[in-house]
Amino acid sequence: MQPYISFPQRAFARRHLGSVDDTRQQMLDLLGFESVRDLIDAAVPPGIRLDKPLNLPAARTEQEALADLRGIMNQNLVLRSNIGMGYNDTVTPPVILRNILENPGWYTAYTPYQAEIAQGRLEALINFQTMITDLTGLPAANASLLDEGTAAAEAMSMALATNRKGKTIFVADSCHPQTIEVIQTRAEPLGVNVHVADWKTFDPESVENLFAVVVQYPDTTGSVADYTEFLAKAKAVKAMAVVAADVLSLMVLKAPGEMGADIVVGNTQRFGVPLGFGGPHAAFMACTEKLVRKMPGRVIGISHDTTGKPAYRLSLQTREQHIRRDKATSNICTAQVLLAVMASMYAVYHGPDGLRAIAHRVHGFATQLAERLRAGGFELQNDTWFDTLTVKTGGKAALIVEEACDRGINLRQIDEDLVGISLDEKTSAHEIDLLISAFGLERAVVGAGEDVADDAPLSLPAELLRSDEVLTHPVFNSYHSETEMLRYLRRLETKDLALNESMIALGSCTMKLNATAEMIPVSWPEVNGLHPFAPLDQAKGYIEMFTQLSDWLSEITGFAAVSLQPNAGSQGEYAGLLAIRKYHQKNGDDQRKICLIPTSAHGTNPATAVMVGFKVVPVACDENGNIDIDDLTAKSEKYADTLAALMITYPSTHGVFEEGIIKICETIHANGGQVYMDGANMNAQVGLTSPGFIGADVCHLNLHKTFCIPHGGGGPGVGPIGVAEHLVPFLPGHSFLGESEQSAVSAAPWGSSSIDVISWMYIAMMGAEGLEEATKLAIVNANYVAKRLETVFPIVYRGLNDLIAHECIVDVRGFQDTAGVGVEDIAKRLMDYGYHSPTMSWPVAGTLMIEPTESESKAELDRFCDAMISIHNEIKQIEAGEFSREDNPLVNAPHTSAMVTADEWNHPYSRQTAVFPDSYTQNHKFWPAVSRIDNVFGDRNLVCTCAPMEDYAE
Numbered sequence: 035m036q037p038y039i040s041f042p043q044r045a046f047a048r049r050h051l052g053s054v055d056d057t058r059q060q061m062l063d064l065l066g067f068e069s070v071r072d073l074i075d076a077a078v079p080p081g082i083r084l085d086k087p088l089n090l091p092a093a094r095t096e097q098e099a100l101a102d103l104r105g106i107m108n109q110n111l112v113l114r115s116n117i118g119m120g121y122n123d124t125v126t127p128p129v130i131l132r133n134i135l136e137n138p139g140w141y142t143a144y145t146p147y148q149a150e151i152a153q154g155r156l157e158a159l160i161n162f163q164t165m166i167t168d169l170t171g172l173p174a175a176n177a178s179l180l181d182e183g184t185a186a187a188e189a190m191s192m193a194l195a196t197n198r199k200g201k202t203i204f205v206a207d208s209c210h211p212q213t214i215e216v217i218q219t220r221a222e223p224l225g226v227n228v229h230v231a232d233w234k235t236f237d238p239e240s241v242e243n244l245f246a247v248v249v250q251y252p253d254t255t256g257s258v259a260d261y262t263e264f265l266a267k268a269k270a271v272k273a274m275a276v277v278a279a280d281v282l283s284l285m286v287l288k289a290p291g292e293m294g295a296d297i298v299v300g301n302t303q304r305f306g307v308p309l310g311f312g313g314p315h316a317a318f319m320a321c322t323e324k325l326v327r328k329m330p331g332r333v334i335g336i337s338h339d340t341t342g343k344p345a346y347r348l349s350l351q352t353r354e355q356h357i358r359r360d361k362a363t364s365n366i367c368t369a370q371v372l373l374a375v376m377a378s379m380y381a382v383y384h385g386p387d388g389l390r391a392i393a394h395r396v397h398g399f400a401t402q403l404a405e406r407l408r409a410g411g412f413e414l415q416n417d418t419w420f421d422t423l424t425v426k427t428g429g430k431a432a433l434i435v436e437e438a439c440d441r442g443i444n445l446r447q448i449d450e451d452l453v454g455i456s457l458d459e460k461t462s463a464h465e466i467d468l469l470i471s472a473f474g475l476e477r478a479v480v481g482a483g484e485d486v487a488d489d490a491p492l493s494l495p496a497e498l499l500r501s502d503e504v505l506t507h508p509v510f511n512s513y514h515s516e517t518e519m520l521r522y523l524r525r526l527e528t529k530d531l532a533l534n535e536s537m538i539a540l541g542s543c544t545m546k547l548n549a550t551a552e553m554i555p556v557s558w559p560e561v562n563g564l565h566p567f568a569p570l571d572q573a574k575g576y577i578e579m580f581t582q583l584s585d586w587l588s589e590i591t592g593f594a595a596v597s598l599q600p601n602a603g604s605q606g607e608y609a610g611l612l613a614i615r616k617y618h619q620k621n622g623d624d625q626r627k628i629c630l631i632p633t634s635a636h637g638t639n640p641a642t643a644v645m646v647g648f649k650v651v652p653v654a655c656d657e658n659g660n661i662d663i664d665d666l667t668a669k670s671e672k673y674a675d676t677l678a679a680l681m682i683t684y685p686s687t688h689g690v691f692e693e694g695i696i697k698i699c700e701t702i703h704a705n706g707g708q709v710y711m712d713g714a715n716m717n718a719q720v721g722l723t724s725p726g727f728i729g730a731d732v733c734h735l736n737l738h739k740t741f742c743i744p745h746g747g748g749g750p751g752v753g754p755i756g757v758a759e760h761l762v763p764f765l766p767g768h769s770f771l772g773e774s775e776q777s778a779v780s781a782a783p784w785g786s787s788s789i790d791v792i793s794w795m796y797i798a799m800m801g802a803e804g805l806e807e808a809t810k811l812a813i814v815n816a817n818y819v820a821k822r823l824e825t826v827f828p829i830v831y832r833g834l835n836d837l838i839a840h841e842c843i844v845d846v847r848g849f850q851d852t853a854g855v856g857v858e859d860i861a862k863r864l865m866d867y868g869y870h871s872p873t874m875s876w877p878v879a880g881t882l883m884i885e886p887t888e889s890e891s892k893a894e895l896d897r898f899c900d901a902m903i904s905i906h907n908e909i910k911q912i913e914a915g916e917f918s919r920e921d922n923p924l925v926n927a928p929h930t931s932a933m934v935t936a937d938e939w940n941h942p943y944s945r946q947t948a949v950f951p952d953s954y955t956q957n958h959k960f961w962p963a964v965s966r967i968d969n970v971f972g973d974r975n976l977v978c979t980c981a982p983m984e985d986y987a988e
């Protein structure tokens with residue numbers, strides 16, 4: 035029998051898998067197995083193995099899959115969309131499209147935890163934060179959230195946690211409808227009462243326990259109002275002021291911060307990020323100084339390196355979920371880094387003058403259109419506007435929307451009478467003519483469309499305009515020619531280590547190949563050009579693609595249905611627990627609120643449980659890393675009347691296939707609970723077993739881990755959930771799609787639609803056999819790495835037959851005593867060898883978790899293992915006294931070019947050892963941009979905007 039599958043030369047699987055044929059045999063030899071099958075049989079408990087192959091379409095070549103997907107997506111009709119509602123079309127500058135969105139140097143990077151090799155995207159993100167603070171008029175901002183709706187919901191949670199005054203939030207009825215819906219979804223389980231009404235007539239004093247107010251600026255009908263007085267009234271009764279704002283209008287409008295806002299949220303999509311039928315885009319949040327440590331998501335800060343050189347880093351709260359668990363400020367983990375980078379670069383490229391010109395032109399066209407519609411006898415509902423008009427049509431709304439559609443433009447039909455028109459960067463004089471004729475007006479009568487000058491006057495009262503300068507920092511005023519921009523992007527890119535440099539073996543994060551053929555469709559106009567609220571008959575291609583992908587994911591997970599709506603794993607967890615909660619409620623079991631979570635769980639799990647109103651009860655793990663079944667059983671029985679769910683990761687976060695998993699699920703069910711499986715480790719399950727088969731009721735997938743969406747340097751992601759039959763009615767709905775049991779968890783009906791094509795391509799090209807082989811090779815590779823490293827670093831946990839699943843935890847804790855070396859020193863020293871560290875100190879403090887994935891070749895695995903072994907030799911030299919504990923290649927790591935070219939070199943090891951520790955680095959060197967960054971200093975001095983760097987130099 036063949037020791038492994040041999041794929042035809044044309045098969046994509048041969049490109050996705052790091053080793054086929056001989057090299058796999060060599061790994062098996064070291065592991066002492068005859069075949070891949072033998073090893074898998076030994077590693078995976080027989081009781082959980084699927085008894086038949088996945089039922090998926092036959093594998094397609096790259097060309098075939100691209101052609102098939104093109105055929106599907108060609109059914110989409112890409113019209114111009116002047117629908118608005120927080121989404122406006124934009125021009126992605128080609129220099130940004132090709133050099134960021136289509137560039138693996140940017141899109142294959144991981145979240146910048148290892149700051150010394152991530153200065154490029156950290157700089158881009160601090161530019162983003164600076165841009166947001168400038169535009170909103172508030173001092174602090176984070177480095178992106180998932181979408182405007184969830185950002186507004188996060189603002190609600192932040193206000194609720196800060197302001198314990200009451201449980202009622204006022205939301206203006208002129209907010210975007212999907213924002214109101216997502217807030218309502220989030221509010222309900224927390225017992226928060228959402229009061230939706232007209233802000234003009236709402237008296238904050240009339241509600242006793244009001245903790246916050248939310249208004250939209252400009253509002254969803256286009257109206258621009260000064261909220262100063264209203265916010266002051268709200269604050270007089272100690273309610274916090276939240277403003278959801280449009281980013282382009284803020285170039286000219288008075289800043290919400292100036293009106294008294296405590297928190298400002300919004301979406302940066304129209305800064306050069308394609309519509310993508312709903313996402314991904316980077317939402318933002320800005321807040322006052324007082325609230326900054328309560329802000330959800332990542333915040334980039336500034337510190338300095340060992341030489342005093344200023345350096346960027348993620349601030350303290352980044353990992354707070356893992357530390358604070360169920361007391362975390364939010365469950366956000368993956369955010370929208372790539373899109374935030376694009377939006378910030380849009381601002382860098384255009385600069386304040388360019389952006390102002392875009393704003394003036396959009397506004398000028400809106401004014402022109404308003405005047406002509408009025409001249410033609412139409413009345414507007416809004417008498418102020420930035421770019422959006424709401425037109426009263428005398429009951430002809432449907433007809434006008436249809437007429438516009440015939441002319442290639444989608445408008446928003448608000449009701450029988452009202453039509454919304456939201457213009458954008460692409461609006462032209464010709465389009466104004468088309469709109470005028472859609473309203474049945476003659477150019478001869480109301481005038482023809484005219485171009486608008488960059489400095490066209492604004493037709494808004496002066497008190498609504500901003501008078502301060504924005505984006506004055508040099509970064510927004512230096513790179514306006516394409517040559518300069520190209521080089522700026524390149525400079526930042528080369529500071530960052532991404533998958534196009536070397537393997538990034540981050541346990542739990544599954545940094546596998548993001549194949550080019552998977553990425554290509556993301557740039558197709560029929561994929562990225564659709565507005566999320568475009569009429570569904572224009573999205574036939576999308577619907578077909580969603581249906582196929584959902585069906586395939588259902589087959590892979592063993593579930594009845596899948597929802598693609600959640601924008602990240604954290605959001606999938608949320609949607610999944612909401613489904614469980616609704617299910618219990620339907621059964622009359624409202625009291626079921628206990629959520630068992632093993633102590634080894636990812637921090638998002640407890641943080642999410644709290645968001646649905648569950649109470650977290652931790653379950654212990656035994657010394658092998660398995661759930662302590664006795665403890666689990668005892669707690670399930672103890673809480674039999676109130677048990678809602680167990681959240682469990684499989685294979686466990688410790689990287690082993692727990693044999694007891696089926697029994698665990700049975701125990702939970704026997705006590706009335708539901709099993710939520712965290713599917714982040716699905717890369718070890720696909721084709722071998724499945725959450726549905728094991729007995730789980732719901733599970734999220736991270737398409738940005740297992741299914742090849744790139745991490746984008748910290749997002750985007752997609753976190754679909756699969757559910758068993760009884761939970762199908764409780765999947766997230768969306769009011770745009772009609773009534774549903776469960777309201778939306780994301781702003782767009784299908785969340786980050788445009789990147790679903792990546793996972794579609796992956797599954798289409800791999801087929802059932804390729805996917806199963808990928809899982810097996812991921813397990814082979816992990817065991818190979820464990821085998822090679824076990825002689826120098828003990829492996830913390832093992833499963834059946836001393837094997838592991840797809841990742842392993844190596845123990846480096848002992849070296850603190852013997853050599854004064856901690857896990858961080860090893861992580862930083864790996865940079866000198868050209869590597870990104872594996873996952874550090876999670877799930878076990880002081881250890882490294884290595885997940886090689888199936889995409890890495892044996893040669894690369896060997897080079898990584900050699901580096902680890904070489905670092906171990908250096909540790910031995912410290913133990914032997916050859917280097918002191920205070921001065922050795924580890925504690926001084928990473929070494930920069932500046933360090934080794936300095937006139938002085940006083941270390942007991944050579945410059946060569948410092949930066950060219952092996953033969954590979956002698957031929958190809960990746961240079962960390964800065965030396966070790968001072969984390970403590972950065973956390974004490976939280977600065978999250980880019981004032982001139984010199985200010986922070988020592």
Ligand SMILES: *Cc1c(COP(=O)(O)O)cnc(C)c1O
Nearest residue numbers: 367368542602603604636714751
């Ligand atoms: C990545 C991960 C999550 C969170 O997913 P995001 O997409 O980052 O929100 C949850 N659980 C585990 C085990 C993970 O590895």
